[in-house]
Amino acid sequence: MEHGDVSSTNADWMSQLPEELWGTPLWDLAIPGSHDSMSYCLDTHSPVLGSESFMLQFLDRLAPCIVRPCVYRWATTQMWCIPDQLDAGIRFFDLRIAHKNIKNTHNTQDLLKTHNTDDTLYFAHAIYTLQTVKEALSTMAVWLKQHQKEVVILSCSHFYLLTDSEHQALVCYITQLFKDKLCPPQETPYLSQCWDLGRQVIVSYDDETILHQHKELWPKIPYWYADSADPKEVISYLEEQQKAQGRAAHFFTSGLNLTEDTAVVVCNPCLTMRKLTMKSFSLLLDWVEKQTPGPDQTAVNIICGDFVGLNHFASVVIGLNKKLLKTERHR
Numbered sequence: 424m425e426h427g428d429v430s431s432t433n434a435d436w437m438s439q440l441p442e443e444l445w446g447t448p449l450w451d452l453a454i455p456g457s458h459d460s461m462s463y464c465l466d467t468h469s470p471v472l473g474s475e476s477f478m479l480q481f482l483d484r485l486a487p488c489i490v491r492p493c494v495y496r497w498a499t500t501q502m503w504c505i506p507d508q509l510d511a512g513i514r515f516f517d518l519r520i521a522h523k524n525i526k527n528t529h530n531t532q533d534l535l536k537t538h539n540t541d542d543t544l545y546f547a548h549a550i551y552t553l554q555t556v557k558e559a560l561s562t563m564a565v566w567l568k569q570h571q572k573e574v575v576i577l578s579c580s581h582f583y584l585l586t587d588s589e590h591q592a593l594v595c596y597i598t599q600l601f602k603d604k605l606c607p608p609q610e611t612p613y614l615s616q617c618w619d620l621g622r623q624v625i626v627s628y629d630d631e632t633i634l635h636q637h638k639e640l641w642p643k644i645p646y647w648y649a650d651s652a653d654p655k656e657v658i659s660y661l662e663e664q665q666k667a668q669g670r671a672a673h674f675f676t677s678g679l680n681l682t683e684d685t686a687v688v689v690c691n692p693c694l695t696m697r698k699l700t701m702k703s704f705s706l707l708l709d710w711v712e713k714q715t716p717g718p719d720q721t722a723v724n725i726i727c728g729d730f731v732g733l734n735h736f737a738s739v740v741i742g743l744n745k746k747l748l749k750t751e752r753h754r
Contacts, residue, residue: 433512436741437614438572443748445615449574449625450674453716453743455736456515456576456727457508458680461546461559463501467491469550472521474583479549491550496695497683498549503732505559509566512737515576515676515725516563517646520556520593521547521583544593547583557596564600567623574606574617576625576674576725578644590633597626598639608641627674645671646727648678652687654703658710669720676725679707700729704736711739715746 444452471483471494483490503511523545544556563575577597585593598605606612606622617623627641628634634642649660661677681699688694707728714723723743728736 432510433737433741434510435570435573436512437514437574438570440614440744441748444744446613447747448673449576449612449614450671450724451717451722452747453714453723453740454514454576454725455512455731455740456517456676456725457501457513457731458517458678458727458729459498459500459548460505460508460513460516460518461501461552461554462499462548463504464553465495465499465548466551466553467495471550472547472583475549493688494549496697497688498696500548500680500696500700500729501732502697502730505562506566507732509563509570509573509575511732512741513731514574515727516578517727518556518559518577518579519547519581519583520579520585521545521551522585522589523547523551544585544589547581556593560597560600567604571621571623572614572618574612574614574623574625576627576644578627578629578646578676580627580629580643580646582630587632590630594628594633594637594640598637601626605639607639609638625674641674644674644676644725646676646678648680648682650682652681652683652699654681654706657681657707661710665721670718670722670724674724676727677723679711679726679728681729697730697733701733704728704730704734708734708736708739711736711743714743716743717747 469491471480471490473480479490501508521544523543542555542557546552546554546556546559567573567575601624603621604623606617606625610616612622612625625641626639627644629643634640647661647664649657651657651660657679681696681703683696683699711726716722716724726740731737
C-alpha cells in the first residue's frame, strides 16, 4: 500500500465550498469517488472467488502461485487506504462485500488470533481483502468525527455468499456505528441541512430484500461503466449515455475505470491495471474537465476512478463545482 503526500489535501472540501452551493442537492454536485475502493489491500493468499469464471477457478486450483499474483495485479484498482482516500477528497466508496470462511484460508491460526471468528465479512474483487468490513467502516467513522462537515456515500454494490442473517447483521452494525449520522432517503441531502442535522453518511444497498426492510438505506445508485480497456471507448460510452439516457433523478455514477479482458491480460504479460490506467488518465481527465454538474440531463454527479491518489483526479472533479457558481449567480 502506498501513501501519498497528504500535507495539502481536499480533506474538508465540502465545508470549503462557496455558500451559494450549500443549498444544492448532493446529486447536483460533482463528487469524486473510487472504484473498488477496498482493493488496495487484496490478499495474495486468498482463493479466487466462486463468482469468477470456471476457467479462472480451475487454474487457481491448478497453479495458485501463478494465478493469484496475476489476479492481484489486475484486480488491484486502488493504492491508498481509506483515510488517505478521504483526505484526498474521495466521498463515494464502491464497496463489494463477501462472506469469507477464514477456517479454510491460508494462515488460519494467525487470522483466528487477530479476528473474531464470527467476523466473516470482507471486501472482494476477484479475491478477498485483508481488511474486514467492520475494520474499514470503523476507520471511516473515526475520520468523520474529525471532519464533521464532510458527507460520504457508501455504495454496498456487490454481495457474495452473504446469508440473510449476515445481511441483517451488517445493516445492524452500520446503523449502530453511524447512528444519527445516517441520512435517510426520505430527505433531500444538501450541505446546510446535513450540517444542521449532523448527517454525514448515505448508505445505498443493492439487495432489494434488505432494502425494503430498512428505511434508512438508499436504493442502488446507477453506475455507468463501459466494460472496456480502451479509454476512448470509455469516454464514448459515457457520452452516449448522457445523450440517450440522461442523468438519473438522484445520485448516479460515471465510471472512468477501465476493464481488462482475457486478451489484454494474455497478450500483455508485463502490463498491470495500474500501468494501463496511468497511461490513460490524461485523456480521461481531459474529458472530466469538460463536464458540468447540476440538474441538466447531460450533467455529471459522482465520477469514479481507479488509483485516485496517484494523480489530481479528485481535485479536477471537485473543481467542476465552480461551474455551478455561474448558474447560481445568474438566477
